[in-house]
Amino acid sequence: MEHPEVDPSDVEFDHEELRVFWDLARYHAKLNAAPTYFGPTTLESVPPPAWAWGETPEESDAFVVSVLADEAGRTSAPVSDYDGVLPEVGVLSILCDGAGTPRALVEVSGVRVEADEVVESFTVVYQP
Secondary structure, three states: OOOOEOOHHHOOOOHHHHHHHHHHHHHHOOOOOOHHHHOOOHHHHOOOOEEOEOOOHHHHHHHHHHHHHHOEEEEEEEHHHHOOOOOOOOOEEEEEOOOOOEEEEEEEEEEEEEOOEEEEEEEEEEOO
């Protein structure tokens, strides 16, 4: 499934809505298995980046529906878009729909370079 990426500066992300989503996601994803003993971890405290995929809100919405149905997704982009820094397996991010509403916490499950493209696979860790 290949869709062009939306420039994050074009999507209006509601920071309060992201905070509320992150509070629920980090609890349900069990990011800190021993919070009372060790206290909150950096992973648990700092929200991951939020992103949307597609050239239009409708494409972003369709992408989210597909990802949530399969509980996994895949994106591809030219290597040049990454400025030499490829995604890392295990990194979390918040997938948003075309309106910027957080819809799922996803984790990078695979990264490979094919010709001049980076193919990134991810799995859904949490969805409300």
